[in-house]
Each structure stands twice: as structure tokens, then as C-alpha cells.
Amino acid sequence: MSEPTLDVVAVGNALVDVLAQTTEEFIAQQKQEFGMEKGAMTLIDALRAVDLYEAMGPGVESSGGSAANTMAGFAAFGGRGGFIGKVAGDTLGKVFAHDLRALGVRFETQPLVMGAPTGRCLILITPDGQRTMNTFLGASVELKPDDVDRAMIASARIIYLEGYLFDRPHAKQAFIRAAEYAHAAGHRVALTLSDPFCVDRHRSDFLRLVENHVDILFANEEELKSLYMQESFSDAMSAVDKHVEIAVLTRSEKGAVILSKGKSWEIPAAPVARVVDTTGAGDQFAAGFLYGLCQDMDLPTCGRLGALAAAEVIQHVGPRPQSAYKDLIARAA
Amino acid sequence: MSEPTLDVVAVGNALVDVLAQTTEEFIAQQKQEFGMEKGAMTLIDALRAVDLYEAMGPGVESSGGSAANTMAGFAAFGGRGGFIGKVAGDTLGKVFAHDLRALGVRFETQPLVMGAPTGRCLILITPDGQRTMNTFLGASVELKPDDVDRAMIASARIIYLEGYLFDRPHAKQAFIRAAEYAHAAGHRVALTLSDPFCVDRHRSDFLRLVENHVDILFANEEELKSLYMQESFSDAMSAVDKHVEIAVLTRSEKGAVILSKGKSWEIPAAPVARVVDTTGAGDQFAAGFLYGLCQDMDLPTCGRLGALAAAEVIQHVGPRPQSAYKDLIARAA
Numbered sequence: 001m002s003e004p005t006l007d008v009v010a011v012g013n014a015l016v017d018v019l020a021q022t023t024e025e026f027i028a029q030q031k032q033e034f035g036m037e038k039g040a041m042t043l044i045d046a047l048r049a050v051d052l053y054e055a056m057g058p059g060v061e062s063s064g065g066s067a068a069n070t071m072a073g074f075a076a077f078g079g080r081g082g083f084i085g086k087v088a089g090d091t092l093g094k095v096f097a098h099d100l101r102a103l104g105v106r107f108e109t110q111p112l113v114m115g116a117p118t119g120r121c122l123i124l125i126t127p128d129g130q131r132t133m134n135t136f137l138g139a140s141v142e143l144k145p146d147d148v149d150r151a152m153i154a155s156a157r158i159i160y161l162e163g164y165l166f167d168r169p170h171a172k173q174a175f176i177r178a179a180e181y182a183h184a185a186g187h188r189v190a191l192t193l194s195d196p197f198c199v200d201r202h203r204s205d206f207l208r209l210v211e212n213h214v215d216i217l218f219a220n221e222e223e224l225k226s227l228y229m230q231e232s233f234s235d236a237m238s239a240v241d242k243h244v245e246i247a248v249l250t251r252s253e254k255g256a257v258i259l260s261k262g263k264s265w266e267i268p269a270a271p272v273a274r275v276v277d278t279t280g281a282g283d284q285f286a287a288g289f290l291y292g293l294c295q296d297m298d299l300p301t302c303g304r305l306g307a308l309a310a311a312e313v314i315q316h317v318g319p320r321p322q323s324a325y326k327d328l329i330a331r332a333a
Numbered sequence: 334m335s336e337p338t339l340d341v342v343a344v345g346n347a348l349v350d351v352l353a354q355t356t357e358e359f360i361a362q363q364k365q366e367f368g369m370e371k372g373a374m375t376l377i378d379a380l381r382a383v384d385l386y387e388a389m390g391p392g393v394e395s396s397g398g399s400a401a402n403t404m405a406g407f408a409a410f411g412g413r414g415g416f417i418g419k420v421a422g423d424t425l426g427k428v429f430a431h432d433l434r435a436l437g438v439r440f441e442t443q444p445l446v447m448g449a450p451t452g453r454c455l456i457l458i459t460p461d462g463q464r465t466m467n468t469f470l471g472a473s474v475e476l477k478p479d480d481v482d483r484a485m486i487a488s489a490r491i492i493y494l495e496g497y498l499f500d501r502p503h504a505k506q507a508f509i510r511a512a513e514y515a516h517a518a519g520h521r522v523a524l525t526l527s528d529p530f531c532v533d534r535h536r537s538d539f540l541r542l543v544e545n546h547v548d549i550l551f552a553n554e555e556e557l558k559s560l561y562m563q564e565s566f567s568d569a570m571s572a573v574d575k576h577v578e579i580a581v582l583t584r585s586e587k588g589a590v591i592l593s594k595g596k597s598w599e600i601p602a603a604p605v606a607r608v609v610d611t612t613g614a615g616d617q618f619a620a621g622f623l624y625g626l627c628q629d630m631d632l633p634t635c636g637r638l639g640a641l642a643a644a645e646v647i648q649h650v651g652p653r654p655q656s657a658y659k660d661l662i663a664r665a666a
Contacts, residue, residue: 020435021655021656053431054431056435057435057436058396058405058431058432058433058435058436058653059428059431059432059435060393060394060395060651060655061393061394061395061428062393062394063391072391090424091423091424091425092424095392095394098386098387098391098392099391099392100391102353102389102390102391102392103390103391273606276649276655316609316649316650317649317650317651317655318393318650320391322354322393322609322650323354
């Protein structure tokens, strides 16, 4: 077991977000015509991405991808992070790489040479601040097991896996390989379930992964209930507590619950002046929690760091921090 | 004189902004090495753009360009606008075109087929909210007099010209042609001086234009003083009042002064909770003012609309409105 040189390495989709304001009526009409689900993530193909972009209002582009957002937040706290994910060699791919590397996040995955362009996520923000995501995965589904850099994985104390990657078989294999490398190096594996519909599409695979490979699970209430097919949150909590060392369960404005070895802590949501855009809230919660964990803080402090980072990101448009998170550390203590 | 079908057509640089947070130290170091001027706009070439992007922190991409930002704000008020400017046929060019058209702004200039990529402006935001711009003009300097669509110009009540275009000879000619078309159609010509350094580079051309072609002038205090080479703002005001029908003079947190035919009105700045990013403040002031003018509101109400739009845009990152401006109209009345 070598001495870790990174704190966390994440494996996830490499996407650039296009964020646009919209109306409830637009979402309702898109739901009727195309099955768009408010608040959720819908996968779309290249043609649909073009059509939807045409129909959308003016946008702002920001590097995204759930686990990559978490690493951006993790670096904004001062954490040492790495990322594994697939872009193409195009403008958006260069933007994605720049935005991670500029924060000091190690990102060395080879861009896709021929094939799909860099993936993008068209995000519609309703006046209530809720985000509805439409993802064209593009190059990010071409992440192959061979892209998983064993040395990088082994160099990190925690590997953090994004559930959305389960939507493609190759990527799922890359994912499991990463978990095996981490455990072989004696390090911990964290997973975020990402989306209740994604959990629904891959429930048995997720359950196997959680029982056999995952030490730290991040999920929101809906995702956890979907995983265990439980109507009650407390029944789902009882189930997950048997399977993982730490479960970090977020509940939007109700705050979060942390479970570990039969104990639990309730973390209240941090106050916000106005919810502008909830994109990235879960990702930044994970960033704060993981940072605290890597600094050997106690679990409730880790949770408060997560809540503070989530509160920062929902007060502006876009899924990544717009300021350094270092001053949050004193506030969480 | 045909009946106008548009309210305002703007001619300007077609740019995509990359906005990143930075420190005072970074600006100071860049000033020493490359002459970057805090708060101003510095022109950079393609190589320097690559180097600076590498050195910058993570960014957010947003369609920009001063006059294009004004048209985005004008459309957010409900105004009927058009834009003339040059992008390339690349990803950023498509983003720029989408973001204008999605607001209902007419944009029909042919993209550049061979040559430079779409122009971009690398914007560094310091903790005080001030923006420092570094512009690689790219395709936007390839705007030619033939790109100026006479029918579109003639269809608008006001043509709005961006001073930054003066940085390239072809574009300057396109500019003067647009002014001639507008006057031939019996419509008004507005100009924004854009930047004190830009005024300094082209003072005699600007003076000729203002005296001979401009009905409505937008400038901030520094730009106006630079134009007339006056140390005192009131001396510069006396000079400009003789040359134009309306002068709209913005003074950041001190508000604005409107001059017209020997009369003047002071417009206080609208209150803001926190200045996040001043990018686009002047552009959005112009949007509000022009909207009011096209609705035949009185000049102080036009000024208040401008102040409210400027206050909206400086409370978030990016140069364009993040919400419809329609509710500002009642507040200005």
C-alpha cells in the first residue's frame, strides 16, 4: 500500500453544461412531446440535442458533469483531486479540460480522436430554481476500461464514482475496474447514485456494486428509495446502513442525514438568500463532505461543509463554485 | 421613409466571453508583463489568447460583445432588435448566433467561411466585481461594408454602433456605411464610445463621427473626458451637448447624467445587494435607455430603465440578463 499523493480521484461523465432559463409551460410541453421529466436527467441523442438547443432560450456555458463538478468544488476547498473521463479534441473538450486543470485537478484521460463530440447537458432552469437536465453523452460514453489509470487510482485515498456512467456498458466496466484498483491499493470507494431514473434503469447492478464494492454512498432521498424499492425513507436507511460504511443522504431544503455503523446525524440545510439554480447542489455537497473526510474531520462537520458548499452553488447559475470555498471551513467547524 | 419594423439594429463585435474569477495580484503581474489594464479592454492576438487562457482560472462562457449584449437586454425588455456582426462557422459562432436568435433578435450576417475563429473576450473578475477584458477579435474584424444589410438598417428606428469596432479599418468603414444608410432612411444613429483607450486610439475619427453622424451618444465619464481631452467632466459635457441630440453619460455607482438640448437630468444608480461582476453594466444601461426611447418614454424614465438593467446585470456573473426585464418597466415609471 503506497502513500496517497491525491485525496480523491473521480470517474465520471465529462460534459459541458448549457444553462438556460425557461418557463413551467415549456417543461410541460417538452414532457408531453418528448418525455422530459422536471428535476430529473433525461438522456438525449445528437439530433434531439440540436432540436432542443434551437428551442431553448439563450444559454450560459459552464463545464459540468456530476463527479467533475464535485472535483471542482473539492479543489476550491483546497483538496488534491484527479478526474478520469472522456472528452473529444474539440472546443468544448478543451474548455472542460482547462476548467479542471486551472483548479489544479489532475486530468490526463486521452481525448477521443475520432467519433462523437464532447458531451453536453442542456439544462433548463425554471423560476423555482429547479434544474431539468437533458444529456447528450457524446464522447463521454467512450470511456473504456483502459482509460482507467491504475497508478492514478492507486495514488488517491478515495475513488469517487458517478452513477450516471452506468448508462453505458463500457463505462460501467471502467467503473468496476476503478473500484477494484482502489480496493487492491487498500483505499476506499465512494459512489453517488446520481438520479432516481438512472437507479431505476440499473437497479440490480447498483445493488451489487453497493453491497460488494462501495464504502461511502452518496444519494438523495428519491435515489435511495428507488435503490431499495422502499416507499419509506427510514426503511431505505435501515437497508443501506448494513451495506456501506458511511451513507450521505441529502434531502434538499430538509438538509441531510449521515449514517455510519448504526449511528446517524441530521445536518440542517445552510440558509440561502434566494435559490437561483439548484444545478450542482448534490455535487457540491459531496465535494464538501469528501474534503472534510480527507481532513479527518468528524462526520457531522463533513456534513456541514457539504451543506455550506451546496448553499453557495444554488445561489448562482451554474454547477461549480464561483469563489474559493476556503472560508466555508471555519464556518463549518 | 418606410415604416420601421424593428426598433434598434446594432452593429458590433460578435464575441463569446470567457469569465473567470481572479486576484488583484494576477492582474498586477499581467499588467507588468503584458500591459493588461485593470477595468479596461486590451486587444490580444491568437497566441496571447491561448497563453492567457492557460493562465486563467476556470471560466464560464457567455455570449458577449458590447452592442450584442445591449440587444440581448433590449430584447429582454420586449424590444424588437437586430444585430450585424461577424462570427465564424465554429462552435462558439453557433453559440453566439443561438443566444441572440433565441431572444428574438434578428441576426443574419453570414459567418466567415475561411479564416479566423469566432472572437472571444477573456474577462478577469477581481474580488471588487471589476472586470478586466482581453479581446481576441477573431472573425469579428472581418465585418465588411458589404455585410451591412441596408434593408435591415433602414427597417429600424435607431441604429446603434459599438465604438470597439473602430479598432479595425474595414469594420470602421462598415460602421460609417451603416450610419449613412440610417440617415438616408430618416432614422437616428446612436454610438457607444466603449472604452477610454479605444477612444484614445481613434480620437479624431470619433470626433468627426460624433459631430457629423451621431444623434445619441452613450459614454462613461472617462470615455467622454478622453474624447474631448478635458480634465473636467462638466467641460466635456458642455462640449458634447453641442454635438449630439442626446448624450447618455454613465458614472458607475454615481449614476448617470442625461443631456439634451441644453437640459440635463441626474439619474441615481439603482441599489444593488452585492456587486458580483460589472461586465455588461454599460451595455445594459444602453439597453434600458434605448427601450424607453423606442417606447417614447421621457428621458429621465429612459435613464431609470437603464439604471435598473445595469443593476440587474452586475449582481451575477456574465454580461447579459438572466431574467426577463419586463418587471423593471413598472419600477422605472
